Amino acid sequence: MTRSIPPSLAPVLERLELDGADLVTTAHLDEILREVGVRTATRTVATRLRERGWLLATGQRGVWEFAPAATAGPYSRGGHTRLLRSALARSDIACGLTFQAAVWAHGLADRAPSRIEVAASTERDARRLPDALDVSVFAPHLGYQTAKGVPALRPASVLTHMATAPNRVRSWTSALEWLPDLAAEIDPAEVLTELDGRPATVTARLGYLLQGLRPDITELLPRPSTKTWFGPRRPTLRHDNHWQIADTLLPFDPRHLEHAA
Incomplete structure (x- = not known):
């Protein structure tokens, strides 16, 4: 399944990939945005990444699972x-x-x-x-x-x-x-x-x-x-x-x- 990568969010996804991110919290995402110089609100970035299948819901507010490119789609690696x-x-x-x-x-x-x-x-x-x-x-x-x-x-x-x-x-x-x-x-x-x-x-x-x-x-x-x-x-x-x-x-x-x- 193809997932789009908006140019404005490419540095964020690159950082998540380099970090080998698994679970991503609001605080973690906020820190990445500051470091890569993205000024868009953290909540907005999270929404865009969720809509495109890069962040998956976990059932916990403010916590998402990152689905890296290696999973070839918005599929969970989390298991039990x-x-x-x-x-x-x-x-x-x-x-x-x-x-x-x-x-x-x-x-x-x-x-x-x-x-x-x-x-x-x-x-x-x-x-x-x-x-x-x-x-x-x-x-x-x-x-x-x-x-x-x-x-x-x-x-x-x-x-x-x-x-x-x-x-x-x-x-x-x-x-x-x-x-x-x-x-x-x-x-x-x-x-x-x-x-x-x-x-x-x-x-x-x-x-x-x-x-x-x-x-x-x-x-x-x-x-x-x-x-x-x-x-x-x-x-x-x-x-x-x-x-x-x-x-x-x-x-x-x-x-x-x-x-x-």
Whole structure:
């Protein structure tokens, strides 16, 4: 598809190409206009570039995706993380991919979920993320890792999030496809760091979930003294005496999963 290049905007496009631009914010475009000596209003330039297919909408006001000449048309290169990247380009938000999205980003799952899952560190950060993302609140004790160009929870943090909010995992049946590979990646010391200061219920759920996959880790965890629900309060699917877990949620028995380390 042919896209026109007005002579007045050629220096802007040349700069975007040279910079290898991906996401372009209003502030970034304004800076380029000043540097190349274009006096047209930034909003007007953005409109003209959008109309000609050089800037693509991201769903975030004041943030666009640049479609370089190499794409041979107004086609997105953003993939699954574009919406999150566009939100982070506009605002400083403490968050990272979680659940299957994080596992996929770390190369431990074959596919990304249809709706990208993001853990925001606070309710305020959660409200600042686009509605099209599947957002929950979880503040990791470990730092984020960069994967697929965005922050992502570390493997130990993902598992701790799963144990903190098991009802937020979209499909435990799908999770069983990648849970063994995720469990194999976690470092015992990082698990203990993530669990430090969290409620005993989180430790109990994590112990219950990992006992077959990583007994080397669960033997480091204290045995709970009170009952913990794994899932909503309804008739149980199974009960674990050691971890004092009433499991109403999992479509599999974690005690029977093969050691993954």
